[in-house]
Amino acid sequence: MVLYLDGRRRYLTRVKRGSTLHTHKGYLAHDDLIGKAFGSPIQSSLGARFVALKPTLRDYLRKLARRTQVMYPKDMALLLVYANIGPGARVVEAGTGSGALTSLLAFYVKPEGRVYSYETHGEFLETARRNLERTGLLEFVTLKEGDVTQGIEETQVDAVVLDLATPWLVVPYAFKALKPSGAFASFSPTIEQVVKTVEVLNHHGFVDLETVECMTRRYQVERGRTRPETLAVAHTGYLTFGRKAVSQHGE
Amino acid sequence: MVLYLDGRRRYLTRVKRGSTLHTHKGYLAHDDLIGKAFGSPIQSSLGARFVALKPTLRDYLRKLARRTQVMYPKDMALLLVYANIGPGARVVEAGTGSGALTSLLAFYVKPEGRVYSYETHGEFLETARRNLERTGLLEFVTLKEGDVTQGIEETQVDAVVLDLATPWLVVPYAFKALKPSGAFASFSPTIEQVVKTVEVLNHHGFVDLETVECMTRRYQVERGRTRPETLAVAHTGYLTFGRKAVSQHGE
Amino acid sequence: MVLYLDGRRRYLTRVKRGSTLHTHKGYLAHDDLIGKAFGSPIQSSLGARFVALKPTLRDYLRKLARRTQVMYPKDMALLLVYANIGPGARVVEAGTGSGALTSLLAFYVKPEGRVYSYETHGEFLETARRNLERTGLLEFVTLKEGDVTQGIEETQVDAVVLDLATPWLVVPYAFKALKPSGAFASFSPTIEQVVKTVEVLNHHGFVDLETVECMTRRYQVERGRTRPETLAVAHTGYLTFGRKAVSQHGE
Amino acid sequence: MVLYLDGRRRYLTRVKRGSTLHTHKGYLAHDDLIGKAFGSPIQSSLGARFVALKPTLRDYLRKLARRTQVMYPKDMALLLVYANIGPGARVVEAGTGSGALTSLLAFYVKPEGRVYSYETHGEFLETARRNLERTGLLEFVTLKEGDVTQGIEETQVDAVVLDLATPWLVVPYAFKALKPSGAFASFSPTIEQVVKTVEVLNHHGFVDLETVECMTRRYQVERGRTRPETLAVAHTGYLTFGRKAVSQHGE
Incomplete structure (x- = not known):
């Protein structure tokens, strides 16, 4: 899954139960990502708005x-x-x-x-x-x-x-x-x-x-x-x- | 079929029995093109050397x-x-x-x-x-x-x-x-x-x-x-x- | 005076008696620069070879x-x-x-x-x-x-x-x-x-x-x-x- | 003198009494150019509007x-x-x-x-x-x-x-x-x-x-x-x- 923050920052990550993605804008629990529809917004622990995108080539x-x-x-x-x-x-x-x-x-x-x-x-x-x-x-x-x-x-x-x-x-x-x-x-x-x-x-x-x-x-x-x-x-x-x-x- | 002459001149043509391709370097009879393997050389009536290529996208x-x-x-x-x-x-x-x-x-x-x-x-x-x-x-x-x-x-x-x-x-x-x-x-x-x-x-x-x-x-x-x-x-x-x-x- | 080291490093400096130019390739005493002809080589304290150039626009x-x-x-x-x-x-x-x-x-x-x-x-x-x-x-x-x-x-x-x-x-x-x-x-x-x-x-x-x-x-x-x-x-x-x-x- | 018509057409000409500048937008008599201030408009015989400019380098x-x-x-x-x-x-x-x-x-x-x-x-x-x-x-x-x-x-x-x-x-x-x-x-x-x-x-x-x-x-x-x-x-x-x-x- 790609967690997109803005034009300069995106995170390509393999979602695993129990894992956590740490960014300088706060962390996101992988468990919250599971079952999330592509295109959906996700808030980090610090309130930053990420969007879950399907990884492209x-x-x-x-x-x-x-x-x-x-x-x-x-x-x-x-x-x-x-x-x-x-x-x-x-x-x-x-x-x-x-x-x-x-x-x-x-x-x-x-x-x-x-x-x-x-x-x-x-x-x-x-x-x-x-x-x-x-x-x-x-x-x-x-x-x-x-x-x-x-x-x-x-x-x-x-x-x-x-x-x-x-x-x-x-x-x-x-x-x-x-x-x-x-x-x-x-x-x-x-x-x-x-x-x-x-x-x-x-x-x-x-x-x-x-x-x-x-x-x-x-x-x-x-x-x-x-x-x-x-x-x-x-x-x-x-x-x-x-x-x-x-x-x-x-x- | 593409008849390739040089970097500036190439001719994309549909081969039809009895037709002729006219170029300023002489003509080529379509009948001579039929059955020609791609990549082969073809001489025009004026002796110019064309190459028969398979058309690409x-x-x-x-x-x-x-x-x-x-x-x-x-x-x-x-x-x-x-x-x-x-x-x-x-x-x-x-x-x-x-x-x-x-x-x-x-x-x-x-x-x-x-x-x-x-x-x-x-x-x-x-x-x-x-x-x-x-x-x-x-x-x-x-x-x-x-x-x-x-x-x-x-x-x-x-x-x-x-x-x-x-x-x-x-x-x-x-x-x-x-x-x-x-x-x-x-x-x-x-x-x-x-x-x-x-x-x-x-x-x-x-x-x-x-x-x-x-x-x-x-x-x-x-x-x-x-x-x-x-x-x-x-x-x-x-x-x-x-x-x-x-x-x-x-x- | 410009002290030219290589394509990436040059130092534009005003020569003053008693001053020192510090670079990460060693220092150069301004007193050694005085009277130096433009185009001449100058060695730094660490042996790096600079060239003294006349500053251009x-x-x-x-x-x-x-x-x-x-x-x-x-x-x-x-x-x-x-x-x-x-x-x-x-x-x-x-x-x-x-x-x-x-x-x-x-x-x-x-x-x-x-x-x-x-x-x-x-x-x-x-x-x-x-x-x-x-x-x-x-x-x-x-x-x-x-x-x-x-x-x-x-x-x-x-x-x-x-x-x-x-x-x-x-x-x-x-x-x-x-x-x-x-x-x-x-x-x-x-x-x-x-x-x-x-x-x-x-x-x-x-x-x-x-x-x-x-x-x-x-x-x-x-x-x-x-x-x-x-x-x-x-x-x-x-x-x-x-x-x-x-x-x-x-x- | 430069006779400027538009971004693509300008004519650098030496003004001589009795001469004529022919353009595809009509002609201009050199005698009309003599004494003309730089920057002034000039009409051609076909009514096209040229501007007289001082030649630059x-x-x-x-x-x-x-x-x-x-x-x-x-x-x-x-x-x-x-x-x-x-x-x-x-x-x-x-x-x-x-x-x-x-x-x-x-x-x-x-x-x-x-x-x-x-x-x-x-x-x-x-x-x-x-x-x-x-x-x-x-x-x-x-x-x-x-x-x-x-x-x-x-x-x-x-x-x-x-x-x-x-x-x-x-x-x-x-x-x-x-x-x-x-x-x-x-x-x-x-x-x-x-x-x-x-x-x-x-x-x-x-x-x-x-x-x-x-x-x-x-x-x-x-x-x-x-x-x-x-x-x-x-x-x-x-x-x-x-x-x-x-x-x-x-x-």
Whole structure:
């Protein structure tokens, strides 16, 4: 359940009988939350008015993002739509990390599609597994300990999605794994990663290449005081896309 | 089929025996396209090298966007993820227009979800119906001639999504139509539309309000010549989100 | 003197015999700074390498900006050039505040020009006077306690420059104060201030109206790690410009 | 004289007895313009209402920019202030091009300062000379045919300002030409130019390095219809700054 206080403060919590949520605006007894309809108001011990909301995918992403992730929901959203990933798609993803992007992909390929998520660090996989279980999305994901710069086992996939340090090393394996016309998508914080990746994509016959940056700006909206917020995240990373073309005589 | 020439030129075409695609780089006989595997190269009469690609959702959106639409795929992507719309969701949308956003919503709520799309202009509905048929998404959509500023017939929906001139007039009906905790999302080109809508959302007890602008910038990537493209669309519109909260005694 | 350590740390200090500059990288005795050539390296007590730099206008602005100012050097730079303010110009400015914009204007109109700077709060004027003395620019400025929403005493000025809450109230007096063809320029954080000001400018016969926002993004530049900085100031304010037109029969 | 019609249309013209200015809104006889006060309205033969304005520096820049220039007034403004260039400064500039940046620099260093502007193409120098004569700024400029990647003749200058393809080749000569603590500033469209230049600046002991991009967005301001303009120039170039530090034993 999300306990929403205001634009800056929200608490994603798993309701457990006997537990208590402590906030600097007072505490809330979990027992009072049980059976509460989503959307209902809840008063804290200090009288602050919270609203009980149903957690969204983005609420989970917000939580995961506090840790290692640099990709933001804005980037994931663009990646999803630009790489044509939707219900039923089979997608290879690497690296898994805390499972934030994995969750988003699983949320959108379900119920028929599947995400094959590779991670070289076994300990990250355990964290990701727990996060995916919590969001109920684990059944749509195959978590794999492995290094996509050495190879990809799946074939005929609809998309290969990368958030790792050396995406250019994965391009040949992504080419083999993809269906013809399938989508390659990569997220990179630095411009040098982009340049190398685009060079290798061109070399391997990917077409429809595109590199794009997505920036968002939030607004304070209030009659007479409307303006963009002062501080913003000015850069997370660049997104690079391509699609697999094949030669006349097959691949 | 999409016939892709380069970053600026692509042709979305329905392959028909006996037809010809004329481009300024020569023509292509549709008969040569039949049975062609996606990803394959095709030569035009003038020797230009095209690649046959499977149309993506975004290819269709690009086509539709040439007409009346101001919302771009970047905006639709953000709206989708921020409003937590995914497979299985029931969504009310207005106005239908040419069906671009309708297509994207249907693509992502399928196969279990449904889009109820309202439009006041009957002639737009016919265009939208043809476009949705073409993309195979019509079965997930209910097209309705009607004015959401007068009322919404559906109830317990997961999201209400607006791209129309007076979103603030729809807020009371969106509140009734939504499940508690459900998402309101609205796209508006001008800041005055945003201010009015946010005022009415606050008045009707929506919480978790957020107004955000999404800007993208494409890059020319080529070692030694890497830079953002010179011209860009600097503004399409603002996205405003909120979630339905309910009072202690129901709505 | 500026003691520059790195991109994030610099110290603007007035060198005084016997004084000491304390930093978290050790201290520097002012006596060692005396007679030091600009550009020279200086070691702190802990061995950190500082460089002695000559203070620039922007170093002073940085110092002043720590207090009340929302206008950034980027905004002042645009204002300066777009309002055609250069050496020899006579400029009315309000409000003075800590004197940051006043300093910049004085720096650029000297030696023949003059800045008439109005401030309603007498205590701000004292701060501004000290700051202008320190930068050696006071002789080009007339500091005036007064309210430009009630009137402007100067006439035939080249530009009227505003950074205050209600710029629209000043428009009629700016019109009287300006030479024909002279420039009006106003900085406002909110869009509602802009809309009101533009309406009144139109009403009073100003032409060549323009509202513009200036955004900057700094880069981390290092081969293999080049990228925009993560956080940025996403909004300071909008700049609105206009020029005085006159009717056939004079003003 | 500038004949201003509206936000999109203005005509910078030299008034000559007997001449006629033709616009698609009718013509204006130059004889009617003679003796006209700045700010006055003028009717065209078709009844369109123009306003006679005094040309500003930016009006001239607009004119020059139509030709070869990629640097915009926004970039020049930032460069001016960030490089601490003001009245009295001695500045080396290259390449001259059509003289747009030269004009801005001359405008701001006058009357005591001087711009030494290098250009390898003699034919550009002639164009620049005519443009500078027209704006009355030629007396503050020394135009030089020469290649700054081979050397700079001036010494003890306050700033070296570059808008050319290989700024990194100029860094050693800029170092010699500058006063200690003096400013280096360079404008480059591509990121690879920036990376190379920053590397060489670091190597030659420049400090206070900074790379920044300046983006502007214009607004359509009208109550009920206020919004950023749809299209914008999304990229002109990156600005890189540094300041000369010296070793203990001189340079």
